[in-house]
Amino acid sequence: MVSVPTDPLSLLDNDGAIRFTAVYHHRLIYIEYIFTDYSASSCTKMIFVPTDPLSLLVLLMTMLLAWITTQHYLAPCKNFPPGPWGLPIIGSFMYFGSDVHKDMTKLSKKYGDVYSLKMGCHTAVVVKGVNAIKECLVKKGTDFADRPHSWSVEQYNPRYKGIADGRFNDKWQRRRQFAHTTLRGFGFGKTSMESKICEEISFLLDEFRDIQDKSIDTGAILNRSVSNVICSIMFGKRFNYSDPKFSFIIDTMGKWFELMGTMYELGFLPFRRPFNQSNINNYNTLGDDLRKFCKQQIDEHREVFDPDNIGDFIDAYLAETMKQDGNKDLTDDQLKYTLADLFAAGTEKTATTLKWGLLLMVLHPEIQDRVFNEIDQAVGANRLPRLDDRKNLSYTEATLLGIQRFGSIAPFTLPHCALKDTSLEGYNIPKGTEVIILL
Ligand code: HEM
Numbered sequence: 001m002v003s004v005p006t007d008p009l010s011l012l013d014n015d016g017a018i019r020f021t022a023v024y025h026h027r028l029i030y031i032e033y034i035f036t037d038y039s040a041s042s043c044t045k046m047i048f049v050p051t052d053p054l055s056l057l058v059l060l061m062t063m064l065l066a067w068i069t070t071q072h073y074l075a076p077c078k079n080f081p082p083g084p085w086g087l088p089i090i091g092s093f094m095y096f097g098s099d100v101h102k103d104m105t106k107l108s109k110k111y112g113d114v115y116s117l118k119m120g121c122h123t124a125v126v127v128k129g130v131n132a133i134k135e136c137l138v139k140k141g142t143d144f145a146d147r148p149h150s151w152s153v154e155q156y157n158p159r160y161k162g163i164a165d166g167r168f169n170d171k172w173q174r175r176r177q178f179a180h181t182t183l184r185g186f187g188f189g190k191t192s193m194e195s196k197i198c199e200e201i202s203f204l205l206d207e208f209r210d211i212q213d214k215s216i217d218t219g220a221i222l223n224r225s226v227s228n229v230i231c232s233i234m235f236g237k238r239f240n241y242s243d244p245k246f247s248f249i250i251d252t253m254g255k256w257f258e259l260m261g262t263m264y265e266l267g268f269l270p271f272r273r274p275f276n277q278s279n280i281n282n283y284n285t286l287g288d289d290l291r292k293f294c295k296q297q298i299d300e301h302r303e304v305f306d307p308d309n310i311g312d313f314i315d316a317y318l319a320e321t322m323k324q325d326g327n328k329d330l331t332d333d334q335l336k337y338t339l340a341d342l343f344a345a346g347t348e349k350t351a352t353t354l355k356w357g358l359l360l361m362v363l364h365p366e367i368q369d370r371v372f373n374e375i376d377q378a379v380g381a382n383r384l385p386r387l388d389d390r391k392n393l394s395y396t397e398a399t400l401l402g403i404q405r406f407g408s409i410a411p412f413t414l415p416h417c418a419l420k421d422t423s424l425e426g427y428n429i430p431k432g433t434e435v436i437i438l439l
Pocket residue numbers: 163164165176230341342343345346347349350353409410412413414415
């Protein structure tokens with residue numbers, strides 16, 4: 001039996017149609033009558049929807065699957081970059097082994113320097129090669145200046161504070177500009193930084209001399225030494241290599257970086273998160289420890305702050321916040337995230353470059369000899385090399401560039417995101433598309 005509304009004419013719509021639902025044998029039926037002149041009528045549509053729980057569940061699952069599949073295979077816009085096939089939910093992850101950057105490079109041989117990739121349920125664009133990267137980061141730098149929405153970043157930085165994770169807007173630009181100007185003011189990237197580096201190298205050489213014939217973890221010492229150069233600018237001090245607090249924070253940073261790739265992947269593969277809970281907890285604890293260390297440095301600086309004696313990045317930041325017309329976005333919390341960014345980004349990449357350098361010199365003693373002889377002739381044994389010596393050290397410089405090219409120091413930039421509808425190598429890239437830049 002179909003149960004029909006008692007007065008169907010009361011359901012008459014403005015367009016002269018009657019539409020109602022009724023239940024028939026556990027099926028929800030949608031019925032539509034179109035009336036031509038209120039006398040003749042015919043049933044034009046009947047849609048059956050199951051009402052028993054199991055059939056309803058099957059129907060919902062089918063619709064969800066159909067929706068996910070359609071969304072997955074629909075290109076986000078016309079003339080979108082081509083790319084490999086991917087499965088719903090897991091996307092193109094089946095193409096990747098342990099060296100994702102190498103697998104992405106292989107795919108670029110087939111699909112070109114700008115291609116699309118299914119990252120779980122999202123579609124990202126991969127950019128490779130000098131011309132495409134220049135177009136993305138230089139020529140159209142502002143079009144691609146944003147950072148994407150990121151589950152892994154939101155684990156520790158839900159409001160995208162600091163510099164490295166910050167979403168592109170006026171406040172972020174001012175924060176970044178302030179950090180840039182202040183770092184340069186303290187000699188960063190200028191010859192005046194040489195003296196700080198030379199001072200730290202003396203400590204590093206002492207450390208190597210003390211070791212004599214013992215086996216050591218060179219990476220741990222290089223990390224501390226590079227980090228100390230950054231610390232001297234940010235915190236106005238260096239730490240002893242054996243300082244337990246410093247050792248703890250350097251190790252914390254190393255472990256945090258190691259987990260970063262896993263966390264990035266989990267951002268696209270949510271169904272794997274429950275099986276990676278200990279990694280997620282670890283990542284959050286390590287990040288918290290890193291920021292706690294930075295906060296301690298801020299508190300110590302605030303206690304002895306002297307506006308007439310601005311000696312490092314934290315002092316300069318605190319002074320700016322105290323100015324009447326200072327940048328109001330420069331809060332303690334922003335400072336904490338910015339310090340963590342500079343501390344981590346500044347230590348990791350430089351130390352990794354040096355570690356690759358040591359390894360390659362050990363593996364190629366003939367090149368090590370040539371570098372040694374060139375420095376010996378141009379500089380001598382009584383002083384450290386300076387930037388000024390560069391013009392006489394062409395073989396050494398070529399070796400350093402070779403190390404950076406060969407070593408997998410930064411296979412990717414940080415992820416970028418299109419701020420507006422734009423294009424790359426003639427392909428359309430809609431606003432909001434995540435862009436993975438393969439170096
Ligand atoms: C061998 C040395 C280094 C390499 C290879 C390197 C590489 C990179 C790369 C590839 C990025 C991503 C850029 C992007 O997403 O567009 C980056 C970002 C960054 N690096 Fe470095 N870096 C090095 C040294 C340093 C140092 C010494 C510092 C600072 C003390 C630093 C601070 C930063 C910061 C703050 C960011 C985020 C920048 C932003 O969003 O504007 N890096 N670095």
